[in-house]
Amino acid sequence: MSGACTNTLANLRGRIARIEAHGDAHDLTRVALGHAAADAALCGGLAVAAVHEVFAEGRQSATATGFVAGLAGRLTPRRPLVWVRQDFSEIESGALSMRGLCELGLDPRLVVTVRATDTDAALRTAADALACDALGVVVLEVWGPARQLDLVASRKLTLAAQASGVTALLLRVGAEPLPSTAETRWIVRAAHSPPSAPWHAWGAPMFDAQLVRNRHGPVGRWIMEWKSDECFFTEPATHPQPVAATPAHRPHQAAAIGQQRRAS
């Protein structure tokens, strides 16, 4: 074989390799969740411009909602969020409360809610929204088993997400996982507040998050705590008594007392 031919062949091989690698995990942008072990399993964080699924039992719906809201808050804090859901899910597990979102440290001004009548309308709206690159995250909330959300639908969502750079989060409450093209799949349950004296502050969102599918890394199960002030997930505090977050503009208490003593 002549040198020119080998060269052409190598060129072609290189091009094919590039085409195949396109859109693959290795050049995906990732956003760290803040939880060290989970970020390590996710190769640095949650992939942007992909589909992520969150599953939960029926009674854990609020927990899963909180987890999805946390993921959305991590992914794009400043871009509009479209939350698509069915009428039925509002009856079953309550409406998404904007005051509640505020309390989690997220911005309700960026949220546009679409109330779809059925799964078909919800799916179509979500696909439409995913094609709009002005958005940050599209959340599709579907209650119960939905046969419309099959492999084909999931593939369509993935392609739309890749093309526009918008991340899709599927919130599936009361459903069994089916084959899909999602980048990650989580099963979320509520975790206890850390043990402490009853008069101490408790009730920060605690998730028992199980990563059951990860296309580009290992799976795992972690207890994650959502920090509403700083807007990230962390490991639960090992210290039994939670310590109040110290605002940056205030001097540390010990130092301040020391200064007072010197002054007096």
Add this chain to the structure above:
Amino acid sequence: MRAGLSIGLPLANARAICPELTVFDADAAADRKTLGDIADWCDRFTPLVALDPPHGLFLDITGCAHLFGGERALLQAASGALARQGFAVSAAIARTPVCARTLTRQASGIIIADGEEAAAVGPLPVSALGADEAITGGLRRAGLKTIGDVAARGRHEITARFGAGFTCLLEQALGQGDAPISPRKPLPDYIVEKRFPEPVATEAVIALNLSALSAMLVTAMDRQGKGARRLEASFFRTDGAVRTISVETGRPVTRAEVIGRLFRERLDALNDPLDPGFGFDLVRLSASRTEIVVQQQRDLDSNVHDNDALAALIDRIAARIGGRRVVVHLPEDTHIPERAVLAAPAQHHLAAAAQAAWPARVESEPPLRPLRLFDRPEPIKVPFATVPDGPPHQFTWRRVTHAVVRVEGPERIAMEWWKSDGAGPTRDYFRIEDEAGLRFWIFRDGLYESEPAEGAGQPSSIRWFVHGLFA
């Protein structure tokens, strides 16, 4: 008519005249609907169509007649098409609607030039005026048989005997005065339409024509610096049925492709799809609400583009599933949890929502308001509370019993008694964590001390509800 029958004839007399007569009960609702349908169909001649129940229509054809080849041709086209559909038509064109109506009682197809009204209606009987039965009878008793007879009397005599309303009617019938009709629909700001010599039925052709019409509409609006907020497409079927489909947008639309796309979305999502039947012979696109578009220079910031893209997306979704199903959220100044947030249509309130001032959260506190809130609090069963104002130890919600592990509360929220609909029992809210780690927001409806003691134990009117779920 041909057999000698007339409206108001007793049934026995009619049977005597025409023994093979088939009799039906009058159906006023169906008559009204048919008249409305005919009025819809008449929209093709002029946008100003008014109903004259029980069986009349007024069409204001000022400035429209030349489009159909003159008044005579228009009259023939309208009455011919209606007669082909099986309606008995009597039509006339005159300066005032009452004059034209009076003429139709005599014969069809009369066109009266300005100034000849009095001569034309003079010989007609007074019943043709369409006044009350009592007035017509009174005129006959007074020996005034024709309209000419009545017109010959002094107006003050007529007014004194039959009232000012009848005088006004008489003057209009004689072509005096100005009597505008009250059209069924407001006049759209812009109308473009396309007539087809051969009816079109295929979706592709309809879509093509809609986009051509959108381009025409946009050109017309652009000349005056307007953009459309509400658009209507009317499809006139050859068999007379008319279907109107409307689309609303959040901000004025100035691009033809956007209009085309909105209508595509809307047509795709119709519950009862557009049925072309034997085809449409007229498609009309009208902008019923328009706004002045301020052409502003775009800065290089991508934010402006993003806002436009989001507004366009909202319009598309709203066109398909309805504007009230796409909402943004606005804070309300109230303590009542279920009223604290207002869901407003995103098309109209997108800018307001982006500027809304939400109450700030308390730093380094766990969430004080639940993430999911039930529209209507769900009742729970509480066996007992240890102290009268205290939280429960366990409760049953949706047939599952939860044991309470941690409690925070009460947070007392009083109802807005200063409002007319604000009265209600004060609520004591508790944040609760159960043995599985699920967190609830429950409240007791009413206070113990304010309730009349009904023997021992818990007053029957104290109820517990779960109002929301924390993450």
